[in-house]
Amino acid sequence: MKTLFKVSLFLIIIILKQGCKEIHSDLESYEAIIQKSAEKYSDMNKIIYPKINNKNFIPRTINKTGDVRLVNIYDWTSGFYAGSLWYLNFLTEDKKWEKLALEYTKKLDSIQYWEGNHDVGFIMECSYGNALKKTTSKAFESVIVQTAKSLATRFHPKAGIIQSWNSNEKWNCPVIIDNMMNLELLFHATKISSDSTYYNIAVSHANKTIENHFRSDNSSYHVLNYDVNTGEILNRNTHQGLTDDSAWARGQAWGLYGFTVCYRETKDSKYLNQAIKIADYIKTHPNLPEDNIPYWDYNAPASNETPRDASAAAITASALYQLSTFTKSKEDGKKYKKFSDEIMQSLCSPTYFADKGTNADFLLKHSVGSIPHGVEIDVPLNYADYYFLEALYRLKNFK
Template sequence: MKSTCRLLLLMVYIVSASCVSKKSNLEAADVGQLEEQYEYLYKSIKDVKESPKPMPRTTKNDKLVNVGPYDWTSGFYPGSLWQLYGLTGNDVWKERATAYTEKLDTIQYWEGNHDVGFIIECSYGNGLKYQDSNAYEEVIVQTAKSLSTRFKPNAGVLQSWEWNKKWDCPVIIDNMMNLELLFHATKISGDSTFYDIAVSHADTTIKNHFRDDGSSFHVVDYNPATGEVIQKNTHQGYSDDSAWARGQAWGLYGYVMVYRETKDPKYLRHAEKIANFIKTHPNLPNDQVPYWDYDVSPGENTLRDASAAAITASALLELSTYDTDTSSKDYLKWGNDIIDSLSSKTYLAKVGTNGGFLLKHSVGSKPHGVELDVPLNYADYYYLEALSRQKQISK
């Protein structure tokens, strides 16, 4: 009898352990822990109201590094606060998200950089998911007008940087992410000009940025008058011909998003091609968190990039909701596997460490020796967005 009871208890334990191992990633990530960590980060920001640099970006020598509104990453912190509000329903995050979003008000008039799409869509764009606001809609449309001034019609692209000594009209793969703001502005205003610019940029980028295997160059330089491609380079990757990890993630996310906005199947097929490159690459580690470039030699001391993994995971979760050549369950499992890795002790920081950021082990720019093996606010943003997408998928 005792042996029978022990057997039954063992079976219950095995079943229970199995259920625990298969619990949702949202539970595994422990949203309460995420809130505690971001409460720590919030209290660590110095002179929040008065500082000209109110947005936490990373750490340096274990000290928090804040940036001002015109830094390309300034929209990610308010965006993360919106994501936390969506995950928890806790009004404190909505209040803080609103306050930090509205610190970016002047960006809507900035014509000097393509990253206004990142900045405003992550902040004001996310804000519109949780509240009706004519003022927020006006900011989206005005920012789209500012971004559109960077469109070079003869080349069919939005110019990324002003860097005339090295490039004439550089376009980086990151720029795909800024197209979401243009699509959003068309929905609000009814002005198809923004939509047309976004589609032109997406089409030209498919044509010139990508190799046959689905990987992309980082920078393509155009003659803005003729549209001729002058050169193809990298700025943050290992070499001109390598596949910079975060660049591949930007491309995947960008084309999943363009498919969502256009429903043109060519963008879905292209997103799948990028995903296949990433998934089948021999240098992709078993935990699915890539090295900072797919063409660097893997090794114990080779830097990983959690930000690239988080962006990829968020893109895969959205991709799993569409009819694709590959089973949507495969994309969903892959995205969940990445989130499982990022939610492990290896990458998810303990409360009160890591400067208050969630994820460890990201890379800003290895060739420039900048932000190596540190937390980055955009890694947190896309990790939280991925968790939000998991929550929606599981409903």
């Protein structure tokens, strides 16, 4: 397997050299990228680890002065740093990352009882879920099942969906495309407990998302507002995209990833078909830049001034590596693998992969949180790093 990985890396490096005129010598292979990632996160940890017992101790992005901005365990991004540490352990086999990943994972323990937000799937599957790839801990399995119980309290049987945010003046029952990412935890909980409740909730939510969230061109709305008693769609809106009718880039990536997971866990072809439709929408979009790193919204103006979103690209790349192994046609598999390779080539280039000692030692530059809210524009984000490292891990283990 290592030989195959090195051959694959060699071929990709050749393509990368042909397509990019400027390459840093220490970024000429993915193995060098993995080492560079470990070095950068080692440097970041030296700064943030002394604050591990503070209320805010998890790196999310940078602040206005360019320093690391830390958040607490109830931030929706709180599981990504622990997850990145797990992937560094998987990629390098260095036990120091396992020790550190365990420490940051256990800090999230109380989230398993939190019923106030759908993001518990992000938080706990990225941390405890990855931990269970390394250990058979019954205690960690219990955390996954309890988290699923908490998430299940947000399920509305009559509408068939999991509510995302709490009700407010604008929305009765908002459901965002991001919610597809939390279904993995429900599938995991059923595997552990043999209780099909969680599986059935995940399938119901996925089915309603296919039915209601997508347009005829296979792009998705960001926010749907449901009547929980009838299942009627009251509004279709955006929260972080350009307009209600636009295709917010990270939202398209969430959908691709989520339906790929649904197929992996159910083997139901309708989920594979939906993932393929989204992948093709992204791959063939006329507004996709040549380097395959999307603008923050696919309907945003195509210009040098329009922010890119490396986080959307990293999520897409990770999903595509897995999707490429599920396609019924070998040619389709090769097509999506090649597309993912091309995205990763760009993300590993100096344009997006930050030099050591810069970017507050986050890996990727040029991500976007929410332009409509004026926050986290053209900055590093911990989930961009997480899915980038996951994509590297999937490439390393590609079959």
